[in-house]
Amino acid sequence: MKYFALIFALFASPVGAQQVPQSAAEMQLSFAPLVREAAPAVVNIYVKVVREVQRTPLQADPFFGRMFRDPLTDRKPRVQNSLGSGVILSDDGIVVSNYHVVAMATDISVVLNDRREFSARVLLADEDSDLAILKIDAPEPLPYLPLRSSDSVEVGELALAIGNPFGVGQTVSSGIVSGLARSGRSGGGGRGYFIQTDAPINPGNSGGALVDVQGRLIGVNTSILTRSGGSNGIGFAIPADLVAAFVAQAQAGRTEFGRPWAGISGQPLDTDMAATLGFDRSGGIIISGLHPASPFLEAGLEVGDVILSVGGQPVNTPSEMVYRMSVAGLDAQADISFSSAGQQKSARVGLIAAPEVPSRDAVTLPERSAFPGLTLVRINPAVLSDFNLPLEIEGVAVMKTGVFAARAGLRNGDVILAMNGVALSHPGQVAEMLTEQVRQVEMLVQRGAQRIIMRFRG
Known part of the structure; x- marks a missing residue:
């Protein structure tokens, strides 16, 4: 009845x-009443990207280029079109999408559910989080979705994915929240902490909405786990709490996302490691290194301590900790709990940007050097953060290779540890050595976890 x-x-x-x-x-x-309310705030995004036509090394050479021109390959840059989805978050036209949807775009068009079309500009974009905040200017208030705190979402909740898969137009798929706290790197390029759903997400859904049964945004769809390219029921969405942090920074006028810096290295405390180290349970992040400028060191933590929670939320991977700090925001204070020498303790940590101390002292090699245009910097916490370098590394970092250094094999983010047997600590040393008339150069280079020896003849 x-x-x-x-x-x-x-x-x-x-x-x-x-x-x-x-x-x-x-x-x-x-689901029709829910879709009727939520769908107008989900938009289609059309992007134009200008790509340079790949040229051969001889065509790119300043001297030989004239001799090896090919009418078939020496063409004007090509314009490519791509599409994705986005979500309107305010009535004045703040839109969130994925970084990989709008990256390198020269022209962005946002098409609403009612077919109105607007040009958009990027306010803030971040490749690591795979998020971008756009702005469109409309003559009247726009429909938008309210944000729901991601920490209130539970596994098993009903969820709808709304977007524009395969460019067929706006579609809706249903499912449930099938997992939380999924860490790793998404297919779109983002890395961190995700909400998992079995609501089908297909190409073109990127940047679209994952909404709850109240029509509130709980996540931005970003990627799927698949072997065939189609949806297998394992999709990932960036939590709404991180989206809110991005919107706040964009509205404050930032053009790059300010992510708090921990200045620590560590790894998850699994069952085997916990038993070896004498801990009564697994879980948390065991600290293996602390930078002298780390705010966690200042708060009293030491190598061997286990971080259990940040802001009252448990953390079990470095990605989760970065997420929690990012949501709290720069210049905030985060309450943490940690285990030290068998005792559970608490502390308050200041969330700071990676310090630019000492100064980078950037040096760009002149035309008369072996690698003109090569830009090198001294390593400080901000450089460590920019290139995700080990905390203890010493040397000089490659900020920009220039044409000749790139051909020789150097990459942005490489660290030159030594040159001709001399340990390096300042970019001026490299400039001095490479501007001299040297017949042979040997560099010891750190790239990720690898050390490479590079030899060059003058």
């Missing part, structure tokens, strides 16, 4: 008075 009364009440109500479903029984009837 209850279901009969509910169905009668719904059909007896005027169409315009239909409400968002409030119970499981109502959900069994239709």
Whole structure:
């Protein structure tokens, strides 16, 4: 009788008075009222990207280029079009999408559900988080989705994915939240902490909305786990709490996302490691290194301590900790709990940007050097953060290779540890050695976890 009364009440109500479903029984009837409310805030994003035509090394050479021109390959840059999805987050036109949707774009168009089209500009974008905040200017207030705190989302909740897969137009797929605290790197390029869903997400859904049954945004769809290229029921969304942090920084005028710097290295404390080290349980992040400028060191933590929670939320991987710090924001204070010498303790850590101390002292090699245009910097915490370098590394970092150094094999983010047997600590040393008339140069280079010896003849 209850279901009969509910169905009668719904059909007896005027169409315009239909409400968002409030119970499981109502959900069994239709998602239509929910979609009707949420869909207008989900947009299609069309992007134009100008790409240079790949040229051969001889064509790119300043001297030989004239001799090896090919009418078929020496063409103007090509314009490529791509598409994705986005979500309007405010009535004045703040839109969130994925970084990989708008990266390198020269022209961005946002098309609303009612077919209105607007040009958009990027306010803030971050490749590591795979998020971008856009702005469109409309003559009247726009429909938007409210954000729901990601920490209130539970596994098993109903969820809808709304986007523009394969460019066929806006579509809706349903499923549940199938996992939380998924860490790693997403297919779109983002790395960190994700909400997992089995609601089908296909190419073009990137940047679209994952909404709950109240029409609130709980995540931005970013990638899927697949072997075939199609949806296998394992999709990932960037949590709404991180989206809110991005919006706040964009509205404050930042053009790059300011991510708090921990200044620590560590790894998850698994069962085997916990047993070896004498801990009574696994979980948390065991600290293996602390930079002298780390705010965690200043708060009293030491190597061997285990960080258990940040801001009252448990952390079990470095990606989770970075996420928690990013959500808290720069210049905030985060309460942490940690285990030290078998005792559980607490501390308050200041969330700071990676310090630019000492100064980078950037040096760009002149034309008369072996590698003109090569830009080198002294390593400080900000450089460590920019290139995700080990805390203890010493040397000089490659900020920009220039043409000749790139051909020789150097890459941005490489660290030159020594040159001709001389340990390096300042970019001026490299400039001095490479501007001299040297017949042979030997560099010891750190690239990720590898050390490489490079030899060059003058």
